[in-house]
Amino acid sequence: MAWLTKSFNSSLGKKLLMAITGLFLISFLIVHCGLNATIFLNDGGVAFNEGAEFMGTNPVIRTMEIVLFAGLLLHIFDGLRLWLDNKKKRPVAYAVVDGSANSKWYSRSMGLLGTLLLLFLIIHLKHFWYFSRLTDDLTEAHTLYNEMQIVFQSPIVVVIYVLGCVSLGYHLLHGFQSAFQSLGWNHPKYSPTIKTIGTVYAVVISATFASMPIAFYFHLIH
């Protein structure tokens, strides 16, 4: 198995790991976003709570939750490793860099965007994952939907969530198409479609997520 570790520790292998874990997290976001979007049915959270109940009790989902955390930690670990490696490669910095002339700022700032996302994620997990999985506060009288209503009454929390979603949007805007390139999937037939899907995905996911705390704060859903 030494050949496999050697390959995954090469500069190309680290990127492959980034791509695989990234695409896995992208697939998770579709489920997460789709389920949460049921709050817009404006049914008092009935559909949402049913979904949350299923996600919290189904053994397959609970197992996947462990895989999800493993994937997330791998993505973070690999990202940190790449960042530490890469910054050593140019010991003397340029005095003048015209980065916007040749690339997008967010493609050059994936480490920074990822760090902001991690900070957001800690707050986010504390709000909802900790509440629903590690405390006994989740009851029929105090559902996850009720908890969302309470949490999103704070304007500071809403601002943090919207900023988190903006970071997510830019991270995905580069990350989606970048993952395919790292996997070697660059083809004149497919790449334009991948780029379009990536852009639509990044905008739809981040905008849908961002609209949730805003909708609760302004009592657009009850």
Added chain:
Amino acid sequence: MEGNLNLTLKIWRQKNTQTAGKFETYQVSGISTDMSFLEMIDVLNNRLIEEGDDPVAFDHDCREGICGMCSMYINGRPHGPNRGVTTCQLHMRSFKDGETITVEPWRASAFPVIKDLVVNRSAFDRIIAAGGFISVNTGNAQDANSLPINKDNADDAFAAAACIGCGACVAACKNASAMLFTSAKISQLALLPQGQIEAATRAQAMVAQMDEEGFGACSNTGACEAECPKGISIENIARMNREYFSATFSSK
């Protein structure tokens, strides 16, 4: 003369690899807009020599945009503000009168500065030596058309082979990555039937050498492709990824 430029140059001066460098500011006047950037530096160097100063050391050879020797990082971009050209093909009409131009060497730990704007790019040679070759029989060359090659593959191989190894990709990359260079050198052989014999080991050997030389990983920003004077596509990097991983899983 009308239309001539007066410029302020901030040029990186560094005695050798061991000593730290710093910027020196020079004024040049009466620069013709028809001069190339290197000819403008020649004018400055003539004056420095006349004044008994050390001229600015810089790499150059053909001055036709085909050898890949010139390597100046001008105003924050490798080979300056224009796309698809090397520094020798950059003309002074691309600059404005009174402008301050900052000139730096390629900066990468794998490209140590030898002097001033000259960097050591022998890391590229070692990457090629690690696997950028094919096995052929000696003796008479066989008939040119005896090996049928798909036209698309021939075109892509030729486009990859246009790489002149100047190192602008490394200079432009935020990670000082040599992926575009290495992938072009892998692609030009991987696309052709002659390159199949070493296909399983080539990508592995060249990537290993690339990592050992201290080049960074790829962030897929596309800066290398945008700054490459020969327009080498990052499709080559994707091909290198495919070659490398298929070799990882299939080689013995």
